[in-house]
Amino acid sequence: MAKRKPPRLVTDRKGNYYVYYSADGRSQRKSLRTHDLSTAEARFAGWLEQYNKEMMVDPDPLIEDCLDYWMDQWISGRMLSENRYPSVVNNLKTYFGKKRVSEVTREHSLEYARMRRKAQIGRSQAAEGTIRHELQKLRACMRFMCEAIEPREKRISRDLIPFIELPSPSPPRNRVLTTDEIYRLREFLGDLVWNGQGREKTDRLSKISRFVFIAMETAQRKSAILQLRWDQIDLDKNLIHFLPAGKLQTTKRRPALPISSRLRPILERSRKESVSEWVCDNPRDVHEQIKRVGQELDIDGLSAHVFRHTWATRAVESGVPLEKVAAFLGDSIDTVRENYIHLSPDYLRDVVDLD
Numbered sequence: 001m002a003k004r005k006p007p008r009l010v011t012d013r014k015g016n017y018y019v020y021y022s023a024d025g026r027s028q029r030k031s032l033r034t035h036d037l038s039t040a041e042a043r044f045a046g047w048l049e050q051y052n053k054e055m056m057v058d059p060d061p062l063i064e065d066c067l068d069y070w071m072d073q074w075i076s077g078r079m080l081s082e083n084r085y086p087s088v089v090n091n092l093k094t095y096f097g098k099k100r101v102s103e104v105t106r107e108h109s110l111e112y113a114r115m116r117r118k119a120q121i122g123r124s125q126a127a128e129g130t131i132r133h134e135l136q137k138l139r140a141c142m143r144f145m146c147e148a149i150e151p152r153e154k155r156i157s158r159d160l161i162p163f164i165e166l167p168s169p170s171p172p173r174n175r176v177l178t179t180d181e182i183y184r185l186r187e188f189l190g191d192l193v194w195n196g197q198g199r200e201k202t203d204r205l206s207k208i209s210r211f212v213f214i215a216m217e218t219a220q221r222k223s224a225i226l227q228l229r230w231d232q233i234d235l236d237k238n239l240i241h242f243l244p245a246g247k248l249q250t251t252k253r254r255p256a257l258p259i260s261s262r263l264r265p266i267l268e269r270s271r272k273e274s275v276s277e278w279v280c281d282n283p284r285d286v287h288e289q290i291k292r293v294g295q296e297l298d299i300d301g302l303s304a305h306v307f308r309h310t311w312a313t314r315a316v317e318s319g320v321p322l323e324k325v326a327a328f329l330g331d332s333i334d335t336v337r338e339n340y341i342h343l344s345p346d347y348l349r350d351v352v353d354l355d
Contacts, residue, residue: 007051009044019047057153060160061145063104063138064097069149070141078248081223083283087122088134094121096138101145104162109135113167128167139164175301177310184297185212186262194289204273207280208289210266214279215304217263218242219311219329222304224254226283230274233267235259242330253330312336316343 007021017032017040032043095112116126142161189209224242232241242254294302326336
């Protein structure tokens, strides 16, 4: 059997440079898109570094390499909220990156949590829920390295996987808007135009108005609303498809929902005024804008989650079956039952006045 040649730099008759290499038992080539030798050599060096990394089988890899594999093979192009992962991965790499899988201990996860709370890692002090979320992603990365990384030769032994201790779950966020607060929000945001300092003045309905109306009427998660594009809204069929085409559902499901009579005119106006593919102009966060609305209307504790929790609470209190509430929210029936069943009008009515 002929010996497989190593990757090499080759030029064709027209002076185009290519990398020639073997993969899956066949000769392959990759264009370096240049006629210049020095440029081709630099690009070849970068390609070769990545190639060697992919081909190398390390039974005890660095955590930073594990995170890179996980992002490349499992997250990019697959996860709905993939734009939120790079900051998580950067924080994890800062502390765990240069450690090998076998070197990580339970104490390291505890130390990571302490440093995140003090802003010694990351740009600001992290809440318990944020720290828990990041360490859960590290756990997911370790499972990926055991079960799903390709090629299979790179999969590591389950015995290497460390125990990663998580902070306790955050307490429930139980703030529910009153009827008066909902009315004031609708009145204030129904025709709100906010022109930022230094920006060209416009009569377009503000981004925060669009976001809050969609949040109050659909009860969807913040990321699902901010990532909503106009091609996901079907005004002819009166439907919003919160799951983008080609994306897979996760445990945080994104349903297709009918457009309410209150939301429809907001969407119709916003569609006419649209300036981008995004319903909310762009997917950037609205935390500060929500905070400002709360201050303007003297509504304490206003957040994106409050709109979702308020919808669910009012729906269950109105007697909507838990199965329908779960389908609307994109949650499991168990999650909805655990958090909301006590609000149902008939809850435990059949076990009182038994005599």
